[in-house]
Amino acid sequence: MELLINLTINGLSTGMLIFLLASGLTLIFGLMHVLNFAHGGLFAWGAYAGVWFYSITSSFTVALIGAIIVGALLGFITERLIIRPVYGDVVPQILITLGFMLVISEMLKVVWGPNQIAATVPPALSGSWEIGDVLIIKYRLFIILMGFLVFGIFYYILKRTKIGLIVRAGVINNEMVQALGINIKRVFLLVFMTGAALAALGGALMAPYSGVIYAEMGMDFAILAFIVVVIGGMGSFPGSLFAAILVGLAGSYMAYYVPDLSLAVNMIIMVLVLIFRPQGLFAVKG
């Protein structure tokens, strides 16, 4: 039983990190119809920024806030310079965002060097609790709580505020939103910056979790995030949470029980979803 609980906590914490990356990705795709392959690079920048801010301030709160700000600024630059000229053109979008992903990953090496950098768990969040035979690692629980907190905040914004309503309407039909007098390009920019900030937050949380950071780390997680977006339904925020947890748990259980399948399981889930429910589990009603 304790094994199952530990695997579940591992799976949930991994799932929450994927969720932070995928939630921005799904909103960006749903609203702007942009496949942003550079999203993983923003995740890696968040990890580096978080580690850097932590190294100079020793405050994990400052590290997280700093990473969010860096992510949002990078999101601003990416949307304005890279994405905006290719709205509506899928092939150029893929090429330019993939290229930009490589550029910003290499930029990390320019700024912080080519070697891996160690990341430590802040003292307040290090260690574990023992409840019976179950060992609960504090930092993993923290990641799970952060994931649910972010989901709660954004769910509230999307459901209860005017800007959230505009974003949801834009995901359904952004042309009509413009015809109602709303400057959709501003909404695009806001959503892109928010998605980038969430990715950066995910990266900053990931750094102490994995213990080391490296420039290419974003690509590994970006692939999982894309799988989550497809499983959850493009444009669906709750869908990305559900699918991220599913992917996290499946990876965690399989890594223990059927290690040979641990990498393939997420692909298998995605293929099954594409066969039986191609619009995703939580498809946005058009």
Add this chain to the structure above:
Amino acid sequence: MTILLEINDIHTYIEQYHILQGVSFQAKKGEVSVLLGRNGAGKTTTLRTIMGLNPASKGEIIFNGVDITKKPTYEIANMKIGYVPEDQAIFNGLTVEENLRVAMRKEDEAAMERQEYVLNLFPDLKKFWKKDGGYLSGGQKQMLAMARAFVNEAELLLIDEPSKGLAPIIVEKVMEALVEMKKETTIVLVEQNFYMASQIGDTYTLIDDGKTIQSGLMSELIHDNELQHRYLGIG
């Protein structure tokens, strides 16, 4: 009567296709101007061009004395121009309430009074207030689309085929609503249903192959059987 909207020789391309090849007409304040023509004549593209959704490559669109030809769609909408597209473009995943709220520029007391007034025009919507737009019937979706365009004060409404695909009894309701809306605003209406168009239209513009063929008073067209036959396939 003051001219509110003036369309001068607009040309519009959609991808490589030259859809509008010289459409011109005027809409006078307080009137219903009806765009008539066969399927594919360019009526819908004309409305979309006015809204900036398919911008004109040539010609000019003057609204209230301001050239809006090159303005972005949201700026055009904010000049108090409401738009009801042919497919209604209801936000299916949002409730009826949210569909109206997303359109409302303000949410103060005056805006709520306005919303109440609009809901009185379309009382069916009240019954489905908390239901998703996707749950509504075709007629109810049409009413919601019209209510959404009218929930802010509109100086001009562009309405594309409001009777399309609706049962006759629903068409009657839509017509009644249009008559009420006409008392308060100017309407440019695209309509295939000539009976409906002739009942509420003050003027008409015939469009064929992307060009204006003729404009005039609706009362004249009603008696011009040859024109009706040639361009509308009636009789």
